[in-house]
Amino acid sequence: IEKLSLVAFLNKDQRKIFVNICRRLKRNDSDFYQNNNLHVTLFGFGPLAKKDHEPIRKKIQQFVNQKRIKKLNIKFESVRPGTMYSEGKTLRPLQKISNGTVIASGGVSQNKEFFNSSNNLGLFLLNDKKTKSILGANFRRKFPSVWLTLGYYMSKSNFRIDNNLEKIFGQYSDLTGNDLFNFSMTEISLVVSNYKNLRYPKLIQKFSL
Numbered sequence: 685i686e687k688l689s690l691v692a693f694l695n696k697d698q699r700k701i702f703v704n705i706c707r708r709l710k711r712n713d714s715d716f717y718q719n720n721n722l723h724v725t726l727f728g729f730g731p732l733a734k735k736d737h738e739p740i741r742k743k744i745q746q747f748v749n750q751k752r753i754k755k756l757n758i759k760f761e762s763v764r765p766g767t768m769y770s771e772g773k774t775l776r777p778l779q780k781i782s783n784g785t786v787i788a789s790g791g792v793s794q795n796k797e798f799f800n801s802s803n804n805l806g807l808f809l810l811n812d813k814k815t816k817s818i819l820g821a822n823f824r825r826k827f828p829s830v831w832l833t834l835g836y837y838m839s840k841s842n843f844r845i846d847n848n849l850e851k852i853f854g855q856y857s858d859l860t861g862n863d864l865f866n867f868s869m870t871e872i873s874l875v876v877s878n879y880k881n882l883r884y885p886k887l888i889q890k891f892s893l
Contacts, residue, residue, distance in 0.1 A: 686876045686886075688729040688737060690744065692756055692869040694722045694832070701864050702788065705763060705856065706834055709786060712848050716786070718835040721882040724758060726802045726872060727825065736818045741874055741889055743815050747808050748872075748891045753801040755893050756869040758830055760788040763856035765845065766833065782845070785836040794860065795830045833881060869893070 694702070699722050706718040729740065747753060766785030770776040792799055806824055809815045816823075845853070859865040870893050875885040 685731045686878055687731050688740070688874070688876050688888075689882070690726045690729070690872060690874050691723040691882065692726065692758075692872050694724075694867070694869075698722075698867050702832070702834055705852075708852055709835070709849075712852060713837065715838045716835055717838050719833055719881040719883075721885060722832055722834070723882060724756075724830055724832050724869070726805070729819065732818065737874075737876070737888060739812075739814050739818060740809070743809050743812055744805070744874060744891060745889070747805050748893065752804055752808065753872075753893055754797075756798050756801060756872070757795075758790060758798055758867045758869060759794040759860075760790045760830075760832070760865040760867075761794055761860050762858060763788045763834070764853055766831075766836075786834045787831045788834060788859075788865070789829050789831040791830075792828055798830055799828075836881075 702722055703718070706716070709716045710718065732740075764787065765782035766787045768778045768781040768783040770778055802825060809819060810821065810823060871890055872893065873885075873890050874888040875882065876888065877883065877885040
C-alpha cells in the first residue's frame with residue numbers, strides 16, 4: 685500500500701558518517717541491511733486516496749511560503765537498536781526488546797526547533813476543514829523523538845545483541861558533544877512509497893526552507 689510521507693532526506697555529505705557506521709554493522713553481521721534513502725520523517729500521513737494528496741501538498745506549500753518553518757536543525761544523541769512496541773493503541777515500549785532496526789535518535793530537548801516546526805505544521809493542517817477531514821482530528825506525530833532508521837537485520841531468528849555489537853553501539857551511545865551528528869536540513873520532500881524505508885520513493889514535491 686502506498687503511504688504519503690513528509691520527510692527530510694540527508695544529502696551526500698550528511699550520509700557519510702552513517703554509511704560508515706552501517707559498514708561496521710554489516711562487517712559484524714551479514715544479515716544487516718542498510719537503508720539507502722536515509723531520512724528524518726516529519727509526518728507519516730499513512731495510506732490516503734490520491735485525490736487527497738493535493739490538498740495536503742497545497743497546505744504544506746502555504747505553510748512554507750509563510751516562512752512558518754525555517755531550516756531544520758537536527759541533533760542526534762545516540763545510535764541504538766530500535767524499540768519494539770506493544771500491539772494496540774498505547775504504543776507501550778517493551779523493555780530490552782528490539783524490533784531489529786538500528787536508528788539514530790534525538791530527544792525533544794536537543795531538537796526544540798524541529799518539534800516546534802512539526803507541531804506548528806500539524807496544527808496548521810488541522811486548522812483547515814478539508815485537510816482535517818482527510819487526516820482526522822487526532823492527527824499528530826506518534827513518537828516524541830526525532831529518528832533516522834539506518835537499516836535493519838534480516839535474520840529469521842530473534843535479533844540479539846552480542847558482545848561485538850554491544851561494543852559498536854557503546855561507541856555511539858552518547859553523541860551530544862559530537863558536532864558530526866548535528867545536521868541542518870534546508871529542504872523537505874512530500875513522497876509516496878510502498879516501503880517504510882522509502883525504497884523507490886515517488887516524489888510529489890520538494891519544498892525549500
